[in-house]
Amino acid sequence: MKVTRFTPTRDLIFVDGHVWGPLHRRGRPLRLVVDTGAAETVIVPDALDEIGYSPRQGEEITVMRSAVGREQGYMIRVDRFNCLGHQSRNFRVHVQDLPDGWGIEGLIGISFLRQLNYEVRSLEGRICIERVRS
């Protein structure tokens, strides 16, 4: 069982993750929101650009529709992605810009969370995680 701590008084669950790229042997930290309402795990493009990824490595173009319009993104496989005390290799993420004022660089969606059993202890500000498959 692993434990990740978050600030329980905030309106969303903010956690830090790490992503690895071709240019750096240490992971680049990211502030993320745990979003069980999102299918994909999202990372903003500039964070991936900083560690050596480019849209040319993308697998698929995506279009995200929201109340304010349509925005293009892409799917890409990153070497390693770590969050909530667990790591995925060759992990597929959705590269999509997010508003600057949100203060985050991505979302943890079901694509990552489905690998885990987790218990959110909101009052304590802790997520207890058990990995069930990789």
Add this chain to the structure above:
Amino acid sequence: MLANDTRTSPPATTTSHERLTWDQICQRYPDEWVVVVEIQPVDEMDGVDDVAIEFCTAVVIAHHKTRREASPDVKAAFQRYDEVGKFWTGELVRSMPRFLVP
């Protein structure tokens, strides 16, 4: 801009490469994207595996108004440091709008 650039940073409070808590960073660089290095947990957290930036100290090497403006400093910092992060010091998003990916 660089954190030790005294043209735009308050000279009385800004010290180049000074280790700060997250609260101190937010007070010193409000509503900005800070580029930080040498991130370390404030103290030993019993049984906690992942520690968010709020519970860490770090050294600010640059600060910018927008996330993209900070990117060149992140890339440059990776030449000198093993771990480099970029974090917003202002208020964080309070709700997630729902998106549709066709």
